[in-house]
Amino acid sequence: SIAYYYLGFHIALVLAPSLGISMLNAFDFRWLFGLCAVLSFLAFLITLVLKKTPSTSPSEAPPMVEDALLCRKAIPAALVVFFASMTYGGLGAFFPLFALEKGMSNPGHFFSTFAVMVIIGRTIGSRMLDLYNRRAVIAPCLGAYVLALSLLFGFENPTMFLVAAAIWGLGHALLFPALIAHALEMTAPLRGPTMGTMLAFDDLGIGLGPVAMGLVLPWIGFHRMFLVLALLGVMNMGYFRFLVRKKML
Numbered sequence: 001s002i003a004y005y006y007l008g009f010h011i012a013l014v015l016a017p018s019l020g021i022s023m024l025n026a027f028d029f030r031w032l033f034g035l036c037a038v039l040s041f042l043a044f045l046i047t048l049v050l051k052k053t054p055s056t057s058p059s060e061a062p063p064m065v066e067d068a069l070l071c072r073k074a075i076p077a078a079l080v081v082f083f084a085s086m087t088y089g090g091l092g093a094f095f096p097l098f099a100l101e102k103g104m105s106n107p108g109h110f111f112s113t114f115a116v117m118v119i120i121g122r123t124i125g126s127r128m129l130d131l132y133n134r135r136a137v138i139a140p141c142l143g144a145y146v147l148a149l150s151l152l153f154g155f156e157n158p159t160m161f162l163v164a165a166a167i168w169g170l171g172h173a174l175l176f177p178a179l180i181a182h183a184l185e186m187t188a189p190l191r192g193p194t195m196g197t198m199l200a201f202d203d204l205g206i207g208l209g210p211v212a213m214g215l216v217l218p219w220i221g222f223h224r225m226f227l228v229l230a231l232l233g234v235m236n237m238g239y240f241r242f243l244v245r246k247k248m249l
Contacts, residue, residue, distance in 0.1 A: 003126035003177040010118040017108030070200065071193035074183040076244045078201035080138075081179055083236040084172075085202045087145060087229050089209025095152075098222040104158040113165040114172070121173025128174065137178045142237045144171025149230035153223055176202075 023032050096107035104110070128137055148168035151160055180198050187194045217225050 002180050003122040003174070006177060007119060007122055010115045010122075015112075017111040018106060019108075021106055021108045069193065070197045071183075071187050071190050073187045073190075074194045074197040075201075077179045077183040077186070078197050080142075080236060080240050080244060081176065081198055082201040082205040083232055083239070084142075084145060084175060085205025086209035086212065086232060087149065088172075089206040090213040090225070090229055091209075092206075093210035094213055094217060094222070094225065099158070099161060101222075102156045102158065102161075104161060110161050110165045113162045114169040117166045117169025118173045121170050122177070125174055126177065134178050134182050137174050138182075138240065139237070141171040141173075141175035141178070142233065142240060144168060145175075146230050146233040146237065147171075149226050149233060153226040153230060 020032060023035065092111070095110060099107035099110060144167050148164040148171065151164040151167070155161075155164075180195070183194050183198055184191060213225055213229070216228060220228070
């Protein structure tokens with residue numbers, strides 16, 4: 001269910017980059033902002049018809065053991081999300097500039113390729129989250145991050161950019177659902193604080209990634225920035241291996 005829920009975001013990601021750049025090439029920013037405003041209004045209308053989830057009766061509801069905005073037991077898994085999201089934020093902010101510099105006509109194809117592979121991975125592989133040990137799913141996903149960034153560090157060919165995007169997408173496909181499912185199992189019945197913690201660390205990583213890479217980019221250039229992100233992925237793998245993995249189902 002979690003994997004399918006997040007498909008909505010990535011289906012949009014398939015369409016948005018290429019469509020946005022095509023609109024800029026044909027019109028201007030005002031038309032692009034107008035389209036975004038219309039889509040945002042449609043999203044608002046859809047929220048008006050959402051139904052409330054049926055709640056359990058007080059006698060059936062499990063006791064709440066923690067009353068906080070953030071769930072402490074979810075923080076170890078949330079930190080893995082944070083480091084992965086820093087990569088996402090850094091690439092999202094600066095890869096288009098790098099790709100245009102290296103002759104890629106539409107950098108949106110990189111993110112569309114990424115999103116297509118996420119959709120394929122989650123559609124085909126979502127059952128793996130229930131059939132296999134979480135550790136067996138997450139470890140290869142983290143490795144895919146490192147491999148994709150290593151390709152960006154070593155190559156300047158637009159074709160290799162798309163290969164890197166495909167590998168990154170496959171790794172991303174099951175990483176977040178597996179971590180969220182693990183966190184929900186570890187912290188039940190604190191679903192609200194757990195999801196809030198995971199998404200807060202996700203947003204924090206996406207926000208700090210461009211800031212951190214923007215500070216170092218003028219000094220090290222694009223290629224070394226990809227190396228820094230790859231090393232961040234290696235650090236994330238080590239953190240998962242030694243501090244998170246032993247607690248997972």
